[in-house]
Amino acid sequence: MSSAWQDEVAAATQAGRRISDRFIVDKVRQAVLAQRLPPGTRLPEVTLGEVFGVSRSVVRKALTRLAADHVITQQPNQVARVRAPSVEETRETFAARRLVEGEVAALLAGQLDAETLATLEAHVDSEARAHAAGDEPSRIEHSLAIHHLLAERSPNRVLGAMLTDLVLRTSIVIALYKHSGVASCYLADDHPALLAHLARGEPEAARRCIHDHLHALERLLDLGPRETRIDLMAILGQGEAL
Amino acid sequence: MSSAWQDEVAAATQAGRRISDRFIVDKVRQAVLAQRLPPGTRLPEVTLGEVFGVSRSVVRKALTRLAADHVITQQPNQVARVRAPSVEETRETFAARRLVEGEVAALLAGQLDAETLATLEAHVDSEARAHAAGDEPSRIEHSLAIHHLLAERSPNRVLGAMLTDLVLRTSIVIALYKHSGVASCYLADDHPALLAHLARGEPEAARRCIHDHLHALERLLDLGPRETRIDLMAILGQGEAL
DNA sequence: GCCAGCATTTCTGTATACAAACTATTCGGT
């Protein structure tokens, strides 16, 4: 489990930054997003504590926050595990994100300052370049940055925070259910089109653009026959939980 | 601060139920909703621990969860305090709830089984009776039960969970900004009308009903001139935080 | 060879101790 964390911890401690729960939350989140911690991975408190060089108190706080962010599951007297959202929850997460991000995009149309638009443009370009170069991690990073910036700039901060959460959860399930045949969930025209609608101030077009984009993304996933296996797992495992 | 909690704690411990973080979270939430803990109230860990008869470990976990639920604020090295959402956040919370609850209602139209409809009907009736009798706490309880049941029955569980959170936050700001002149935020016709649309299976009518209901509710609040005072407080207090 | 029951080991739940940070008060100077 330690993987590359040890180095980061060493670097951070040398830099004088104290390791806090925030640090652990970020690192685990990133690791889950990068699929370095696959769903179902056990996350014992002592082990995490040793990895990050802190005691269980700090780890516990981090785990509680990760559970609130839907990144892990925490059942009483049981080891925390990386969450594995079901196919059904995946569909529902996409639907929720369509609703929220569509509204945010509509609110944002025509309201973005030049600097933000330029930053978005830069991310779109970088994403295209990364895709062309076959650098998938970099492409994902820029794609996430686009949607994260939309959430941050949302005039309605409550919706913005909800969108941040949904973007994270969507990314996790994309990594989880990505069709093995498809190398990358990249839709070349969607982000540029969205940006154009936002810049031109067309709320409903922007909303529709988000809807189509997310529908297309969901269609790229492999949400088919695995359902039965997961159901069996749930039933034979611990059906009464939750 | 102890107020009536001591009794509840005693009753719970006698009943053999162990006091856990869940218990504390529920009690604090209810107390905030009932305005027994006004916004800004300090919640020191040791004090809460003494009230509930547990140590700081349990209290800390409860506080972390309450912070995740937007009930309290937790800044480093500072006492946890009951959150006092600003006027701006109040407006944004209402807007977010309109979006989410409107969608949930639309999804739910024509999909509710007879039993759920009957339960909803019962709550609507009880709410009207409580209002007629001037029993405001009971009225609020039934009103909350209606919206909470909608959130629970949402076909999209992700949206349902988000709605549960938004209903709680809306209730808190209603209690906070209720116009002093208005005794009760009760709109006699809204809930029955919503129920009719849900029963008859009219998605868009149900959505519009929710929108109108929440707009009317927001208009009943006193969201006027206080804004300047809050801004001054924030600026003179700790402007650079968050 | 297979299964039930028990022992061991692992892990979480909770309490407590000590250190660091923040708050408030008081005292001295102007």
Add this chain to the structure above:
DNA sequence: ACCGAATAGTTTGTATACAGAAATGCTGGC
């Protein structure tokens, strides 16, 4: 009388110890 600094008092941050629950592995019987 007012302002600033030092100090006493709270309150949180973190580590650690012990108890209880759950999972794992082992042994004995069939």
